[in-house]
Amino acid sequence: MGLFKFLKDKFSKKEENKVEQESTKTYVQGMEKSRKNFASKLDNLSKRYKEVNATYFEELEEILIEADVGVSLTLRIIDEALTESKEKNIKEPKEINDLVVDKMFLGYATNGGNIVNEIRFVSEGPTVLLVAGVNGVGKTTTIAKLAYRYIHQGKKVMLCAADTFRAGAIEQLTIWAERLGCPIVTGKPESDPASVAFDGARKAKEENIDLLIVDTAGRLQNKTNLMNELGKISRVISKEISGAPHEAFLVIDATTGQNGVVQAKEFKDCVPLTGIVITKMDGTSKGGIILAIRDELGLPVRFIGLGEKMTDLEEFDLDKYLYGLCLGDEYE
Amino acid sequence: MAFESLSDRFQRALKKIRGQSRLTEANMDDMLKEVRIALLEADVNFKVVKEFIEHIKTKAIGEQVYLKLNPSQMVVKIVHDELVELLGSGDSELKYQKNKPTIIMLVGLQGTGKTTSAGKLAYLMKKKLGKKVLLAACDVYRPAAIDQLKQVAAQVDVPVYSLGTNANPVDIAKQARDKAFNEHLDVLIIDTAGRLQIDEPLMEELNNISKEVKPDEVLLLVDAMSGQDAINVANTFNSKLDLTGIIMSKLDGDARGGSALSIKHLTGVPIKFAGVGEKLSDLDIFHPDRMADRILGMGDVVTLVEKVQEEIDEKDARKTAQKMMDGDFTLEDMLEQMKKIQKMGSLSSLMKLIPGMPKISEEQKLQAEKEMKNVEAVVNSMTPEERRHPEILKNSRKVRIANGCGKTNADINRVLKKYEQMKAAMKQMKQYQKSGRMPPGGLGGLGGMPF
Incomplete structure (x- = not known):
């Protein structure tokens, strides 16, 4: 009992070290707008009812759906909470809210094994990270932030511009490489992206690169040809560097609705996805889709984009996410 | 697929009613539940979903007498009208200034x-x-x-x-x-x-x-x-x-x-x-x-028609359509049709517009596109006479054609079978057109259609 209390204790300043404080602060600030929509709604609801009843649960259901948690997962959570509240005779609205939020995240925490967020580097040769996603989710920006992160950890990072399709994509990544001061491998516009990826893998080996990040063109998951092309990119990389891509991230925009689950499924079928990066969490969206994705496919979120600064890409931490979504106003 | 498409849901929800002779409160509720879930899964805002369901309920109940005559059609109409209402009525075109940018x-x-x-x-x-x-x-x-x-x-x-x-x-x-x-x-x-x-x-x-x-x-x-x-x-x-x-x-x-x-x-x-x-x-x-x-x-028939109109000369199209309906339809016509469709862009984008087609997967679409190339190869290796009168094709001709296009006898037979199916389907269409209703399951039932 007492998820909220647990979070409050965990994120009280006394308990945290400096680095952790910074990170918690990024979550709290980045998710301010999301929180306003979610936490205040839960709060309002609990204030309007003295005792929970059927309509109370209906309204709870709507709050979860509005957070893009998805219909089937929402119905299941509400159903479980309803049963449990009857069994334990819980009638206090605040306790029910606590219970429902607990259930929302329990599934995430227990589904799948231990999660390591940081990129897992191989002991020898370059580690390759493939970044994929539908159009406009922020792949290139995420790559820049990841490169920044690992350059600052002392790694030799190289970028590879395998988005040869979208106008301006190569230029965009090139500008980032210049700003970050890291090498980049590019091809001609409209050239075969797999051959650019191959060049990238070869150069990364030659230049003793620690981390090669491969950018790919945005593609809608129902376009078979484009998905096959992505599969080919992944296979070509593995030919040059065995076991690569060691990491493959799917970038998902926090504003994404229920189609996010389909995206994750189709991309997972196409390349060996090792995680999700959720971007644009500094908007008003709640990003509930990550719960639905985890529920259906077991894919973990590895990083979360909480703002436009290079340092606003944080390791994903369920407790911090939850704290940022529900309780952040009490921080400091 | 993580969840059914809105179309599938609606179709299933409506099916529950289709078989029943009259619309009762109970079977309406069933359907509306499906509609609600479908809309929420489609990311329609929950407030809008609520209103939508309410509207349908009141409308359906208000028209009960009429519903008894043909419940499923009536519900389709109400849901459809309500959706159009939701989406806004009429075309919304840009307004251009006359004398300035x-x-x-x-x-x-x-x-x-x-x-x-x-x-x-x-x-x-x-x-x-x-x-x-x-x-x-x-x-x-x-x-x-x-x-x-x-x-x-x-x-x-x-x-x-x-x-x-x-x-x-x-x-x-x-x-x-x-x-x-x-x-x-x-x-x-x-x-x-x-x-x-x-x-x-x-x-x-x-x-x-x-x-x-x-x-x-x-x-x-x-x-x-x-x-x-x-x-x-x-x-x-x-x-x-x-x-x-x-x-x-x-x-x-x-x-x-x-x-x-x-x-x-x-x-x-x-x-x-x-x-x-x-x-x-x-x-x-x-x-x-x-x-x-x-x-x-x-299906989105109007868009399909417009797309077709943009690419095909209207007179020409009408002639072909008439020929198709009359059953006076040759292999040449079939190839011609297919080429025109190819010109209109990817088949997959057109498939979505055809009624009764929503369940076809991308794989199947690619398969259809492959199939079309096969047909083209075979028909191109025929003499004009053979294309117009495929019934004259006997084994020796087939062997010649097979050698000509690098296909097998079986491939040629498949093309011919497809042609026969299409021809039959066209005839059937004509009958439906006469009786004024669509074939059950839309055009999806016409498995022989190469597009």
Whole structure:
């Protein structure tokens, strides 16, 4: 009992070290707008009812759906909470809210094994990270932030511009490489992206690169040809560097609705996805889709984009996410 | 698939009623539950869903007497009408100024497709309407955004007004407007940077551009994949900028696009265009009634017809159609038809428009495309006589044809069988046309159709 209390204790300043404080602060600030929509709604609801009843649960259901948690997962959570509240005779609205939020995240925490967020580097040769996603989710920006992160950890990072399709994509990544001061491998516009990826893998080996990040063109998951092309990119990389891509991230925009689950499924079928990066969490969206994705496919979120600064890409931490979504106003 | 499409849900929900002789409160409730889940899974805002369900209930109950006559048809009609209502009624076209440039401003969150849509609008206006277009590059923030716009513009062959990334977007817009006026251009399209609706300084910047250039149209880009929060985005943009329309982007994906429907309903801002592909020509005028048909799984026949009309000479088409209906349909006609369809773009995008087709997977579509190449090879190796009278094909002729096109006898037989099926299907269509109803299951029942 007492998820909220647990979070409050965990994120009280006394308990945290400096680095952790910074990170918690990024979550709290980045998710301010999301929180306003979610936490205040839960709060309002609990204030309007003295005792929970059927309509109370209906309204709870709507709050979860509005957070893009998805219909089937929402119905299941509400159903479980309803049963449990009857069994334990819980009638206090605040306790029910606590219970429902607990259930929302329990599934995430227990589904799948231990999660390591940081990129897992191989002991020898370059580690390759493939970044994929539908159009406009922020792949290139995420790559820049990841490169920044690992350059600052002392790694030799190289970028590879395998988005040869979208106008301006190569230029965009090139500008980032210049700003970050890291090498980049590019091809001609409209050239075969797999051959650019191959060049990238070869150069990364030659230049003793620690981390090669491969950018790919945005593609809608129902376009078979484009998905096959992505599969080919992944296979070509593995030919040059065995076991690569060691990491493959799917970038998902926090504003994404229920189609996010389909995206994750189709991309997972196409390349060996090792995680999700959720971007644009500094908007008003709640990003509930990550719960639905985890529920259906077991894919973990590895990083979360909480703002436009290079340092606003944080390791994903369920407790911090939850704290940022529900309780952040009490921080400091 | 993680969940059923809205069409499938509706079809299943409606099926429950289809077999029953009358509409009762109980079976209505069943169906409405399905409709509710379907709409929520389609990312339609929950408030809109609530209203939608209520409307259908009251309407259906009000028309009970009529319903007894034909319950399923009546429900289809009510759901359809209600969806059209939700999507907005009538076509929403852009209003062009007569004696001065029409100014269009594109706004939206990051990654919704503003720059791509700017290119598509320019293409539409230049190619289809013969207008002189200027693009203004006001996204000075995202790296290479101006490069992107320039590359897109070069493909359409329209000029871009840019002052680089160190200029103020308001100044760029102002100067671009002056240029458009001085050079008597027809349209100025202003591409702005993506921004969060809660980013006060950047929203203020948009407001300033708008005050300065007084756009005729302010169009918000909405991603078809966006979820429940889309309505908050649209509300804020609308309250700050007085939107005149919505462009729904990425509708060629498999997202249901329910969020954009909610926006129309809750803000009253009409959806004017739909982005339906990556090519510059892939921007359609948005038709609410057609969208409703699509949601209901009735196919988007009107769009298909229009697409066909654009590519095919009408007289020619009518002749072929008549021939098809008359059963006077040769292998040549079949090949001709198939070539025309190929010309219209990818088959997969057309398939979506055909009624009764929603369940066909992408794999199957590719298969169909392969099949078509097979037919072409076989028919091309025939003599004109054989193409017109395939019944004369005996074994020796088949062996010759097989050698000619590098296929097997079995391949040729498959083509012939397909032809027979198509011919039979056409005859059947004619009968249905006479009786005034569609074949059960739409055209999906015509397995022999090569497209």
